[in-house]
Amino acid sequence: MAAPTGTPDQPWDLVVVGAGPAGATAAIAARHARPEARVLLLDRSDFPRDKACGDGIAPHVLDVLDRFGLGDVVDDWAPVPDLELARGDLLTRGTMRRPARVVPRAVFDARLVDAACDAGAQLRRHRVRHVEPHQDGVVLDDTIHAKVVIGADGASSVVRRQLGRPPARRRALAIRGYAPTRRDHDGLQVIRFGQRRQPSYAWAFDRGDGLSNIGYGELVQPGADLTRAVMLDRLDELLPGVAQDAADWRGHHLPLSEARWHQPDGPVLLVGDAAGLINPMTGEGIYYAVATGALAGAVAAVSAPGAAGERHRILVRRLLARHLLSTTIGSRLAERPGVLDGGLRAATADQRVFDDLVEMGLGRGVLTPRVLAGLARSVRPFARRGPTLHVPAG
Ligand SMILES: Cc1cc2nc3c(=O)[nH]c(=O)nc-3n(C[C@H](O)[C@H](O)[C@H](O)COP(=O)(O)OP(=O)(O)OC[C@H]3O[C@@H](n4cnc5c(N)ncnc54)[C@H](O)[C@@H]3O)c2cc1C
Structure with missing residues (x-):
């Protein structure tokens, strides 16, 4: 009889802590990268479960899921094409290049968990309390042995804390x-x-x-x-x-994310909210959750435990470094009186600026010359004279 998986002799190839979008995507990606990988997905809750969220699913989320044949996972929910942004009596309204969906997390997350199980991951209800990395892998709660662990346990991540990573500053x-x-x-x-x-x-x-x-x-x-x-x-x-x-x-x-993102070396990888990845301009985090989950799952499936952390760090930085710098600058600029209003004016004046700002807010867009030029045009003169553009409130 084969030895039970998860023991010191027969560790799981990967244990994912947390089965939200980051964790479920990580489990799916791991099995996609190596179909025979033994993957355990742990969550403290049974699914479906609710989660505090605006439920906005950006099209970029579906791009990532499409790589695993899941691009249609919320096709039965209505596309929401239009976005209206306003402050005071300044209002801009545009149609996004691609529509978002607004899907309750009780639905969306459960579908991803089902997809992870269909892909061959094992799901278990378990609240992780203790994480002990060692040279050849990780032990969870003294009983669950893994070569690599992915911490996908959300904004109050136990895994992050146990790695000694400080909580997000903002x-x-x-x-x-x-x-x-x-x-x-x-x-x-x-x-x-x-x-x-x-x-x-x-x-x-x-x-x-x-x-x-x-x-x-x-x-x-x-x-x-x-x-x-x-x-x-x-x-x-x-x-x-x-x-x-x-x-x-x-x-x-x-x-909220900052310009510099860190992931320690070793066999424990952080993804999604556990990795401190929420857009400081918009509060969106599901795209980062699935994008970093997808990277971490693939890395975990094919890397030696000791090399996984470094590899994950390189890939996430390659994907997001310029974007994180842009959103950090953008969110700091938006703290200044007039800049946010200037952005709304610039987006009203030029649909391409609107599109660029949407990319920064929902995906991995960067501060483009067009946005900067739009801000330069819209902020300075108006800041001196006060708002003159009035679009009737909806
Ligand atoms: C009010 C609000 C509105 C938001 N609106 C949006 C929005 O419209 N669009 C958007 O993109 N983002 C939004 N976000 C951010 C988004 O909710 C998160 O970025 C996203 O949920 C991150 O996914 P995740 O998988 O990293 O974490 P989570 O979705 O939080 O999943 C973590 C999972 O880990 C489990 N877990 C936690 N601790 C343990 C443990 N110790 N052991 C085992 N399991 C554990 C939890 O049960 C949970 O299932 C919003 C956030 C809030 C609070």
Whole structure:
């Protein structure tokens, strides 16, 4: 009889901690890279499970999943082509080059977990508490032995903590609920920026099934008392009445990415929120989760334990370094009075600037000369004279 997998003699090739989009994609990618790889996917929850999120699935997410034959995983949810961005009485509205989808995470994540199981990963309910890397692999909770471990356990990652990695320096806090879609929000993702330090905005994302995902989030500032009541008040200020008849409130913090991204050497790889990868301009993280999950899964399947961390670091930096630098600069610029307004004006004036900003906010776009030129044109004169462009609010 074959020895049971996961013992010191017969370790799992890969154990993935956390079965959200990052972890499920990692498990799928590992089996894709090496179909005989023994892959265990652990999560503290049973699926389907809910997760605090705006549920916005960028088309870039589906590009990554398409590599594994899963590009159609949410095709039965309505495409949401239009994006409306506003602050005060400045408003820009455009059709994105490719539509997003707004899919409850209870649905999306469960589908990815099913796909991981179909690909041959084993799913087990287990909350990981202890991670012990050693020369030839990793031991989890003294009992589960693996050659490589992927930490995909989200914003409060135990794996990250046990590696001694500090928590993200910049964090946002956000709350979401579900409410009937207002007629004027049909087919739309609506974002209303607040007056506070960015990112701070309310949103209403039409799911296309009669309900919208609505919410509010902002950058956490030292000493700020960002309670649920405060956040719901701010949501109501920015999108009056949208939360009427809302239910299923759920909130969480978001570790925002910085220009420099780090991954230690060794057999433990970090992906998605556990790796501190949330866009500081928009709060989007699902694209990074699947993109880094896909890279880590493939690396884990084919690398010696000691080489995996370095390889993952190189690949993630190759994919995201320029983008992370751009979003860090973009988010810092947006903290300055007038720059965010300038960006909205520039996007209104030129659809290509709108498209470039969408790429930065949802995918891995960079600050293009076009965006910088648009900002230079839109920020300076208006900053002196005050806003003159008025587009009627929706
Ligand atoms: C309110 C809000 C709105 C957002 N809106 C959007 C949006 O519209 N679009 C977007 O792209 N991003 C959005 N984000 C960010 C997005 O939710 C995350 O970036 C994304 O979920 C990251 O995926 P992940 O797989 O890394 O982590 P998660 O989705 O958090 O998955 C982590 C998994 O690990 C499991 N786990 C945790 N600890 C353990 C443990 N110790 N042992 C075993 N399992 C464990 C959890 O149960 C969970 O299933 C939003 C975030 C918030 C809070």
